[in-house]
Amino acid sequence: MFPARLTALACLLLAGCASVVPSTAARLAALDPLTADPGAIEVVVILPEGLAVKPGSARLEFGATRGTETRKGSFVLEDRPVRTAVAGPEGSSARGFALTEADAERMRALQAEIAAWKREGKARGTLGLGLGGCGVGDGPAPDATGSVLIRMAEDGPFLPLIRDGKLADLLGAEVLAAIQPCEGAE
Template sequence: MRMLPLFIFAPLMGCTSLVMSTVVALDDLDPMTADPAGFEVALDIPDPLGLVKNSTEFQFTATRGETGDVSGGEYTLLETTTPDGHRVYRIPQNAVEDIRAIQKDAATWQATGDNALSVGVNLDFCRTTQDPLPDDLRFSIFIRLAQDAPLLPLVRNSRVTEVIEAEALNELDMCADP
């Protein structure tokens, strides 16, 4: 079965602040057997930026090569904040059960090179001020790969303009009040 990395942050692949030890840990993770209940993403984003409420989603898709059947879904992640200020997003329990069922079903497929699993995280930024945003804003992303495991740095102190063009940064919608 062909598998794609656990978290696909496509815009970050060219990011100069990727932490390679975490990328290796992701590459070693088997999405067929990894428990989705332990997956978490934590963000440190600068104050002039926010996230559109309920826009942070986890996608999990399995494609059966011999039939082309696709199963999976997009699940809105639950947000909490750690004492040190990280916004932490985790998969809700109903989605954990769905993903486990997909993993169980996919495990019964005949092993062919055409089967695929893909997973990813999407988030939509917004701005908290009407003032022009500086192009030197920086962010960090951390991931947890299992319950009770530490948060691992995936992207450390990266310029926001590595993932959002400077022109588009100032065109972001204003964040709605919480």
């Protein structure tokens, strides 16, 4: 049986567990990643001043594990206009991301493959987000914070997943200090 929960929203996100909004995590845990429409998944990242997303680095990771077997895929998230009002600290910027049409189709195919595969035994699903960051100007301040909103249904609301998480906690102090200057990032 495939647990009807998302076991990981990783890479950038769950390293800062203290900043995760429990009500959103609970709502995401109630979703079945095999039935979620990939074309409806949208993420808004609120970046602090001095931090940008490297072009082409945003990815959604989806998969399942059954015993020692794994089925997984990595899917491109493209920049999308942020169509909802989001508030952030002064100097922050909001970036929207969603799957490309081609990768939404690839993810649907993987969902179908995993659904057939899980009928043969217990499986555990994962859904993760990865973003490559780069510095603008002097880069982000050591105490900079960021937020992440997620929407899993086209007509659903954006839910706050991470609220004002300290980058040093989310990324780790070493990673934050090692952020390179942007080349062509907005």
